[in-house]
Amino acid sequence: MINTILNFTNKNDILDKCIYASIKNAVMSGAYPSLSEEIAWDGNNYLFQNMEGIRGVIAFSNDIFVCGVRNEKKYEEGRENIFFKLLNSASEKVLKLAEEELLPYFLVESENENIPALSMIFWGENDMILSCVNESEVMERSEFSLLPYVYNFNDLEKYWIDCYEPNKEQLVLVNQIFQKRLVCNKFRLSNNQKEKLINWFGDNVEYCEERFNEIGIGIPDL
Template sequence: MKKLNWQREHLWGGCILASMAHAIMVAHYPELSNEHSWDDINYNVQDSSGARGTITFNPNYVVGAFRNEFSEREYIDALDYFNGAPKEVNQLAVNETLQYLLDEIDGDTVPVITTAFWEGDVGTYSNDSFEDFIENGGFLIESQTKDIETAINEWKEYYDMSDSQINLLYSIFERKISNPSGEIILMDSEIKMIQSDDEEGLNESRISFAELGIKWEM
C-alpha cells in the first residue's frame, strides 16, 4: 500500500469547491451538467471523455474509486483495488462508491474501476503509486486535492470565470465550510452574479446548487 498525503477535510473542501464552480458555470455550459454531482454522501465526477469516479464521505471513512476508459489495465474484481483496507472500507465501497461505477462485463453488471483509494484513522492509502493512481483515473481530482487558492485559479481558467463569478464562489464556499450543514440561500443579487439568462443553464445551475444544500431565493 502507498500512503497519499491527503486529509479528509481538505479533500471534502476541494470537492465542494469544484462542485460550486460547476454549479455557477453550468448556467453557461449546460452540456457539462454531468461533470460534477452529489448524491447524499457521494461526490461524482467525470470529464465527458471516458473517465469517471466517485468519492464517498462516510463519517468514519472516505472511499474513492475511478475508471479511465483509456487505461491499459485489464478488468479485475473492483475489491482487489482495496486489498489491505479495513472490512468497513470494503463494505462502504460495495454499498455506496462502486454502485456509481457499474458496467457490463460478459453479460453481468459489475463495478468496473481502474484505481481506488481509502482514508481512515491511520491515513489515506492506495494500492497504486501516486503516478499510477493519477494515470488510471485519479487525474479527475487533481484540482480538488490542491490548496484552495490554486484550485480556484484552476477553475477560473477552466471555465473562464469572471470576477463577479469568482466573488460569488468565494462567498458561498466560505459559508459552506464554516457551517457545512447550515442552510444557504442565494439571494437574487447573488443569482445575478452568475451572469446568465439561459433558461436551460440556469435550471441545471439550480439543480447543482440544490445537491449542495444551497437553495435559490424564490
C-alpha cells in the same frame, strides 16, 4: 502492499475542494450547460467525469472516504478481482463503504451480468490516505483528473478559473457562497445573488439551481 499516498492532504481538505468545485460548477453551469453534468452529488457521494473516458466517485462517510476512478482505456473487472487488486488489506469499514457506495456506480455488462469495473481506488482512514497502487500510478490511471482535489487552494482556484473562465464578479460570488457553505450545510442564496445569476444567465439559471440543490443551497423564488 498498501501505499501511503497524498500525505499533504486529508479527508476534510478533499471534501472542501469537492464542495468548492461543485459551487464553481453550479454557478458556471448557467454559462456552460453542457458542462453541468461533469460534477454532481448523490447524497454523500461526489461524482465527476470528463468527456475523455474518465469517471470518478468519492464516497464520504463520517470518518473515512473511498475514491474510485475508471479509465475506459484500462480497468479491472469483477468484485473479487477489484477487492484483491485494489482493496487488498483495507479495513472492514472501508470495504463496506466501497461495496455499498462505490462499486454500484461502476457497473459494466459482461456475459449478461452487471459487474463493477475500476482502474484504481484509494481511501482515507485514521488521518492517512492509502492505496494498493503508488501515488504516481493513482495519477496516471486517472489521467490526472484528481489533481483539482489535491491541489492547494490557490492552485485549485487557478485550475477552475482556467476551466470556466469566470469574470471577477462571478469569482467573487463563488467564493462568497463557498465561505458560507463551509459553516452552514443548508441555506438559500440572497435575492441579490439570485438576481446576479439571472442577469448573467437568463433562463439557464435553472442549471445553476439543479446543481446548487445537490449541496443544500437553494435559490429563492425561481
